[in-house]
Amino acid sequence: AxxxxxxxxxxxxxxxxxxxxxxxxxxxxxxxxxxxxxxxxxxxxxxxxxxxxxxxxxxxxxxxxxxxxxxxxxxxxxxxxxxxxxxxxxxxxxxxxxxxxxxxxxxxxxxxxxxxxxxxxxxxxxxxxxxxxxxxVLPTRTARTGSALTWSGRLNLRNARFTRDPDPLEEDCGCPACVRFSRAYIRHLVTQEEILGLRLLSLHNLWFVLDLTARARAAIERGTFTAFRRDALARLAHVPEEEP
CATH class of the missing domain: 3.20.20.105 (Queuine tRNA-ribosyltransferase-like)
Structure with a gap:
């Protein structure tokens, strides 16, 4: 105390x-x-x-x-x-x-x-x-494994398919990682064990969770949370990616 x-x-x-x-x-x-x-x-x-x-x-x-x-x-x-x-x-x-x-x-x-x-x-x-x-700790712990939280599920940036991917981690995301950097660049940072990669993923994952809860709050205020939750869970459902 x-x-x-x-x-x-x-x-x-x-x-x-x-x-x-x-x-x-x-x-x-x-x-x-x-x-x-x-x-x-x-x-x-x-x-x-x-x-x-x-x-x-x-x-x-x-x-x-x-x-x-x-x-x-x-x-x-x-x-x-x-x-x-x-x-x-x-x-x-x-x-x-x-x-x-x-x-x-x-x-x-x-x-x-x-x-x-x-x-x-x-x-x-x-x-x-x-x-x-x-x-x-999940948002930052997930980042330390090289993964991003998105509305399409988790992205494992270590996977080779992101090697030349020019897109941001999440379209229309305003976090520092998505505004300035591509999936390919963040993957490069992660695979080369550059600490910046984990920092960018941490910023993105925290931004994602804050955005999720802000949307949930807005849905509660509108009286539409049940529908919001149903639609959000449907978007988040995914098949886990295979390790590279």
């Missing part, structure tokens, strides 16, 4: 214990109990001016413990709330099923934050289930 206050971050997150998938109920209960104790301490700690503090709920996909954690953390009246302890090794259907029943238990008038999901399909599905905020 003191470090985050000194840093002056816009949002400070409470310290929590995030067990991996498959731990015993006893270990899960201990994580919930200690997470609540730490949240109470941080709630009473000083924060920097204008800083928001979010509480983190734990409990994995255990219905009783997740509900208990949500009840205890929301009782502390934080500025927002996170679903922690998911996307840590459990199956994707199980994860999304838990989000579907757990997210509505968080206060509707405050931000709901899903910690650890960042793929386009997962973001859209989580929004449908009531989630507002996300964080994940």
């Amino acid at each position: 003191q470090i985050q206050a000194r840093l002056g971050s816009d949002v400070a997150m409470c310290l929590d214990i995030c067990p991996p998938a498959g731990v015993s109920t006893a270990e899960l209960e201990q994580a919930v109990r200690r997470t609540t104790l730490w949240a109470r301490r941080q709630r009473a700690s000083a924060r920097s001016e204008g800083q928001l503090v979010f509480g983190i709920t734990q409990g994995a996909d255990h219905p009783e413990l997740r509900r208990r954690s949500i009840q205890e953390i929301t009782a502390l009246d934080f500025d927002g709330y996170a679903l922690g302890g998911l996307s840590v090794g459990e199956s994707r259907p199980r994860m999304l099923e838990t989000v579907a029943w757990a997210a509505p238990l968080l206060p509707a008038g405050k931000p709901r934050y899903f910690m650890g999901i960042g793929d386009p399909e997962g973001i859209l599905t989580s929004i449908e289930r009531g989630i507002d905020l996300f964080d994940c």
